[in-house]
Amino acid sequence: MVKPTQNPEAFGLDRLTTPIGTALLVTDTDGALRALDWEDYERRMRELLHLQYGAVDLRAQRAPAEMRSALSGYFEGDLGRLTTIKWRVAGTPFQRKVWTALATIPIGTTQSYGALAAKLDMPKAVRAVGHANGSNPISVVLPCHRLIGANGSLVKYGGGLERKRWLLRHEGVEV
Incomplete structure (x- = not known):
C-alpha cells in the first residue's frame, strides 16, 4: 500500500x-x-x-x-x-493485523501459518498470512522467524533459513 x-x-x-x-x-x-x-x-x-x-x-x-x-x-x-522496542508499520489493514499477531507468539515457541490464520479467525487465509509474513518490514522484533510449516519444517525466511535456524535456536527452539 x-x-x-x-x-x-x-x-x-x-x-x-x-x-x-x-x-x-x-x-x-x-x-x-x-x-x-x-x-x-x-x-x-x-x-x-x-x-x-x-x-x-x-x-x-x-x-x-x-x-x-x-x-x-x-x-x-x-x-x-x-x-x-517501539515500532510502527504501514501496510494494508490485513498486513498490520498479521504483523501485530506475530508479536504475540511467545519467545521459545513456533506456530504454523495455518495456526496463525486460525488465530486471526481466517482459517482459509493461510497463503495470505504467508504473503503478509513475507512482507514483514521489522524482522526479529516482529518475529516472523517463529512461523513454520504445518509439518514443523522451516520454510521461507527473508533473511535466509540459516538466520531463521539461528534465531529459533537462540530462543530455545530445537530445529
Missing part, C-alpha cells in the same frame, strides 16, 4: 553488528523502528519501504540508544528485551 506523498518520507538508517550479520535499523523522527532487515538484503528492504511509504529518503542516523541496547541485549541472551 503506497502512501501518496509529495515529499519523500524521511527515515534514519543505522547498522548494528549481530552474531548473524549486520542488521539495518530504519527509524522515524519519533525514534520508532520502521524496518529491521539484514545488510545483505538491503535492496529488498528498500523495495518494501517503497511499497509501504512511497518515496523514502534514508539518511545515515544513529538509532535511539535504548533500541540499540535492547537489540544487543536480545542477541546476548536477554530475549525479553525485544518487547521494549
Whole structure:
C-alpha cells in the first residue's frame, strides 16, 4: 500500500553488528523502528519501504540508544528485551493485523501459518498470512522467524533459513 506523498518520507538508517550479520535499523523522527532487515538484503528492504511509504529518503542516523541496547541485549541472551522496542508499520489493514499477531507468539515457541490464520479467525487465509509474513518490514522484533510449516519444517525466511535456524535456536527452539 503506497502512501501518496509529495515529499519523500524521511527515515534514519543505522547498522548494528549481530552474531548473524549486520542488521539495518530504519527509524522515524519519533525514534520508532520502521524496518529491521539484514545488510545483505538491503535492496529488498528498500523495495518494501517503497511499497509501504512511497518515496523514502534514508539518511545515515544513529538509532535511539535504548533500541540499540535492547537489540544487543536480545542477541546476548536477554530475549525479553525485544518487547521494549517501539515500532510502527504501514501496510494494508490485513498486513498490520498479521504483523501485530506475530508479536504475540511467545519467545521459545513456533506456530504454523495455518495456526496463525486460525488465530486471526481466517482459517482459509493461510497463503495470505504467508504473503503478509513475507512482507514483514521489522524482522526479529516482529518475529516472523517463529512461523513454520504445518509439518514443523522451516520454510521461507527473508533473511535466509540459516538466520531463521539461528534465531529459533537462540530462543530455545530445537530445529
